[in-house]
Amino acid sequence: MKILIPIKRVIDHMAKIHIKPDGSGVINDYVKMAINPFDEIAVEQALVLREQGQATQVTVLSIGPVGCVETLRHALALGADQAIHIQTDIPLLPLDIAKLITHIVQKNVFDLVISGKQAIDNDCNQVGQMVAALLGWPQGTFISQVVVEGKTLLVKREVDHGIEQLRLVLPCVLTTDLRLNRPRYASLPNVMKAKNKPLETYTLAQLNFKPREGQKTLQILEPTSREGGILVASIQELIEHLKKEQVL
Amino acid sequence: MNILILAPAYQGHLHASMGPVLTAAHQLSPKGTIDAIVFEASSGCAAASCAMYVGLTRIWRVVSQDFEQTIAPEWIVPTLVELAQKYDVIMAPANTFGKNIMPNLAAVLDVGQVSDVIKILGPRQFERPIYAGNAIEQVESTDAKILLTIRPIAFDAAVMGTSPVPVENCSLIMGHLKDRVTFISVEKPPSQRPDLQSASVVVSGGRGVGEDFSLIEQLADCFGAAVGASRAAVDAGFITNDCQVGQTGKVVAPDLYIAVGISGAIQHWSGMKDSKVIVAINKDAEAPLSKMADYVLIGDLFQVIPELIVAVKKEKETA
Numbered sequence: 001m002k003i004l005i006p007i008k009r010v011i012d013h014m015a016k017i018h019i020k021p022d023g024s025g026v027i028n029d030y031v032k033m034a035i036n037p038f039d040e041i042a043v044e045q046a047l048v049l050r051e052q053g054q055a056t057q058v059t060v061l062s063i064g065p066v067g068c069v070e071t072l073r074h075a076l077a078l079g080a081d082q083a084i085h086i087q088t089d090i091p092l093l094p095l096d097i098a099k100l101i102t103h104i105v106q107k108n109v110f111d112l113v114i115s116g117k118q119a120i121d122n123d124c125n126q127v128g129q130m131v132a133a134l135l136g137w138p139q140g141t142f143i144s145q146v147v148v149e150g151k152t153l154l155v156k157r158e159v160d161h162g163i164e165q166l167r168l169v170l171p172c173v174l175t176t177d178l179r180l181n182r183p184r185y186a187s188l189p190n191v192m193k194a195k196n197k198p199l200e201t202y203t204l205a206q207l208n209f210k211p212r213e214g215q216k217t218l219q220i221l222e223p224t225s226r227e228g229g230i231l232v233a234s235i236q237e238l239i240e241h242l243k244k245e246q247v248l
Numbered sequence: 249m250n251i252l253i254l255a256p257a258y259q260g261h262l263h264a265s266m267g268p269v270l271t272a273a274h275q276l277s278p279k280g281t282i283d284a285i286v287f288e289a290s291s292g293c294a295a296a297s298c299a300m301y302v303g304l305t306r307i308w309r310v311v312s313q314d315f316e317q318t319i320a321p322e323w324i325v326p327t328l329v330e331l332a333q334k335y336d337v338i339m340a341p342a343n344t345f346g347k348n349i350m351p352n353l354a355a356v357l358d359v360g361q362v363s364d365v366i367k368i369l370g371p372r373q374f375e376r377p378i379y380a381g382n383a384i385e386q387v388e389s390t391d392a393k394i395l396l397t398i399r400p401i402a403f404d405a406a407v408m409g410t411s412p413v414p415v416e417n418c419s420l421i422m423g424h425l426k427d428r429v430t431f432i433s434v435e436k437p438p439s440q441r442p443d444l445q446s447a448s449v450v451v452s453g454g455r456g457v458g459e460d461f462s463l464i465e466q467l468a469d470c471f472g473a474a475v476g477a478s479r480a481a482v483d484a485g486f487i488t489n490d491c492q493v494g495q496t497g498k499v500v501a502p503d504l505y506i507a508v509g510i511s512g513a514i515q516h517w518s519g520m521k522d523s524k525v526i527v528a529i530n531k532d533a534e535a536p537l538s539k540m541a542d543y544v545l546i547g548d549l550f551q552v553i554p555e556l557i558v559a560v561k562k563e564k565e566t567a
């Protein structure tokens with residue numbers, strides 16, 4: 001089984017978000033960047049499947065500016081076998097990303113795509129489902145467990161009303177939830193080895209790809225903030241406040 | 249403008265998130281037609297419940313035994329694609345139901361999707377949170393069809409009336425993927441408590457609570473509240489995943505949110521910051537939530553919560 005893991009480079013989840021004064025976007029310069037946490041979980045799952053002898057090859061793919069190479073090298077240091085970078089400075093919408101991933105899948109023949117369930121920058125939660133639709137493969141979203149059984153996967157999905165178990169016939173697309181696994185750390189020797197692992201680069205023009213129109217960002221705004229509150233000294237005081245607020 | 253709502257129906261029951269989605273549809277198209285589509289087994293009552301909402305024109309009901317346990321996009325998208333021809337906008341709630349199906353439909357229709365809409369700004373303009381709510385994005389969709397998922401807490405629920413709108417049967421078009429997805433089981437945590445996303449009071453516990461969540465449950469029961477949790481509490485196995493509040497869990501906005509032993513990381517905050525009154529109980533006065541909540545009680549939860557339970561019970565008895 002060959003696995004493709006699309007990974008996104010995002011602002012680190014611990015970093016503070018600063019909005020540009022003109023509202024045109026979020027400040028990306030001099031901010032710590034990292035692999036989208038859900039994608040790191042996807043990489044881990046692929047490595048586990050390889051270690052179990054279920055997968056033969058793990059390829060990571062990132063679409064975006066030149067900085068993505070660092071993120072891809074990180075995934076290679078974790079243990080991925082090879083990387084593909086589609087280099088572009090144009091911010092692409094999920095459907096374009098899904099089309100590019102689909103293109104790579106069709107060109108290289110993969111059996112499984114595992115993506116994160118959402119990117120923590122735009123919080124869209126779309127790409128995995130779109131890739132499934134474009135490939136005509138079944139999808140298992142928000143998964144917290146995968147077991148390979150012959151030519152099928154038994155997956156557990158975290159849904160609002162509990163845990164749902166489905167059986168999917170390969171090839172298919174999975175999107176990861178937080179509890180699927182705990183990603184490993186890259187050891188120093190592996191970081192060194194990663195520098196020599198294969199990394200192919202394409203431009204959108206080389207792939208004959210034109211981003212579609214369909215959605216544009218008008219403005220990025222600060223969210224309304226809440227004022228800090230009152231420090232209560234006793235339970236009785238808290239009760240009085242709750243009564244005044246008419247919530248008790 | 250004609251709108252189709254993909255009604256959130258699980259196992260034949262309509263989910264409460266239908267109400268807010270319908271309100272959003274109204275705001276988007278006060279004069280247009282708003283229809284809903286329900287997929288359920290013949291024994292299901294979701295279409296009948298849906299028909300009671302005021303403001304809908306018609307319910308399409310698609311019946312198959314396959315929908316008894318779950319609804320997979322592979323089974324319903326071909327039908328939706330066919331029906332979509334008649335509509336300008338298709339919307340669903342931004343919960344695991346809508347999030348699972350809508351992007352799949354969008355890709356087949358070759359249009360984008362606007363996720364997690366919290367405000368309708370105009371016929372093609374929407375507001376949505378990004379970066380765990382650290383920023384708000386205003387977007388315009390110029391697609392031929394507009395696909396939206398609606399964040400339920402951002403809109404009031406539409407009301408139900410007394411006379412139902414017509415329910416029409418719509419035939420199922422099963423695609424080639426039918427047999428490539430099989431439902432095996434669903435583990436639903438047994439709970440007599442109110443639904444987390446529609447409860448008026450939520451009591452949530454974090455890592456500070458530890459393995460035994462019974463204190464949180466007892467406090468919740470005094471208020472008739474739902475139980476919530478931080479990711480750390482769910483990861484540690486103190487409580488089931490359906491209780492996680494936050495960026496990647498459920499988004500709630502009750503009248504009262506009590507956070508016990510939760511530090512208030514941005515990923516948690518983004519899931520409850522729209523609550524009317526927020527109470528934090530924490531032993532650390534420097535925890536982020538101790539700086540952001542409306543009322544903050546500093547103390548050891550194992551001491552504070554039993555006393556609070558007694559005090560709330562006393563209030564409820566005398567009220």
Ligand SMILES: Cc1cc2nc3c(=O)[nH]c(=O)nc-3n(C[C@H](O)[C@H](O)[C@H](O)COP(=O)(O)OP(=O)(O)OC[C@H]3O[C@@H](n4cnc5c(N)ncnc54)[C@H](O)[C@@H]3O)c2cc1C
Pocket residue numbers: 013037038120453454455456457477478479480481492493494495496497498508509510511512513514515516519529530531532535547548549550
């Ligand atoms: C991609 C991503 C997505 C995430 N999504 C979510 C999400 O959806 N929801 C979410 O909640 N988190 C999410 N997180 C995790 C989040 O960043 C925090 O790690 C998590 O919310 C912390 O949980 P906590 O507050 O329970 O634990 P901690 O941060 O460890 O806080 C425990 C608190 O309990 C207090 N405490 C301990 N003992 C006591 C006591 N005896 N009495 C009183 N107080 C006590 C401590 O002072 C502390 O403030 C996400 C993280 C990432 C990276």
